[in-house]
Amino acid sequence: MLPIYVMYDSGLDELERDAISDAIQKIKVMVTGLEIRNYGSAAWSTGAYSSADWYIQHTEIVHGNYGGTQLNADSLIDLVAGEPWRGNDPHIDIVVTSYDITALDDGKQLNFVFGLADFGKGVSIQSVFRFRGYSDLERFLAIETLIWHELGHILGMAADPRRPHTEEKLGRHCTNYGCVMRQGMSVPEWIEHARDAWQAGQIYCPECISDAFVPAH
Numbered sequence: 720m721l722p723i724y725v726m727y728d729s730g731l732d733e734l735e736r737d738a739i740s741d742a743i744q745k746i747k748v749m750v751t752g753l754e755i756r757n758y759g760s761a762a763w764s765t766g767a768y769s770s771a772d773w774y775i776q777h778t779e780i781v782h783g784n785y786g787g788t789q790l791n792a793d794s795l796i797d798l799v800a801g802e803p804w805r806g807n808d809p810h811i812d813i814v815v816t817s818y819d820i821t822a823l824d825d826g827k828q829l830n831f832v833f834g835l836a837d838f839g840k841g842v843s844i845q846s847v848f849r850f851r852g853y854s855d856l857e858r859f860l861a862i863e864t865l866i867w868h869e870l871g872h873i874l875g876m877a878a879d880p881r882r883p884h885t886e887e888k889l890g891r892h893c894t895n896y897g898c899v900m901r902q903g904m905s906v907p908e909w910i911e912h913a914r915d916a917w918q919a920g921q922i923y924c925p926e927c928i929s930d931a932f933v934p935a936h
């Protein structure tokens with residue numbers, strides 16, 4: 720298992736930053752041996768490829784279907800995958816941005832995406848933009864869920880189509896109530912799933928937990 724590095728741009732507010740560190744702390748307690756480091760928005764070096772802000776500044780900007788400005792998530796993934804640090808220090812990057820992001824699906828530009836991951840390249844991009852305007856509790860839960868959901872994908876949760884209670888919805892996802900590995904196709908749906916998991920008092924359902932921690936046979 721490669722170490723996971725989390726970084727975010729300087730546009731995140733305090734609640735958004737707190738939600739990310741809280742999510743990381745909770746997962747560290749749950750999953751022993753998981754190496755996950757939160758670099759935040761600080762620069763870890765100088766010059767090119769040295770902070771989340773640098774990546775954002777060098778990402779292609781697109782003018783969204785509804786007239787807003789968005790980042791091209793594919794371009795951001797390629798930029799991060801091309802960083803020079805990876806040769807000596809192989810790892811997975813999770814980049815959280817305050818900007819709205821979009822991506823192509825079958826050559827068509829989507830209105831927006833919460834996130835986009837390419838685990839072959841070892842990069843996951845997530846945006847908190849669409850949760851702004853919701854209550855503090857809802858935003859906090861939605862962002863924690865975003866981080867846990869991506870970590871779940873990295874750990875291989877709900878990935879096996881032979882497993883019951885999974886479905887294909889922009890990738891393989893869990894269908895169990897109260898599990899953060901469910902797929903949300905809209906902001907209200909994402910927030911509802913985050914609330915369900917919180918009310919159920921769990922992060923991952925038992926099936927997703929055994930996907931990640933029971934060796935395949």
Ligand SMILES: [Zn+2]
Pocket residue numbers: 868872890892902
């Ligand atoms: Zn997913």
Ligand SMILES: [Zn+2]
Pocket residue numbers: 877893894895898899900901923924925926927928
């Ligand atoms: Zn699950």
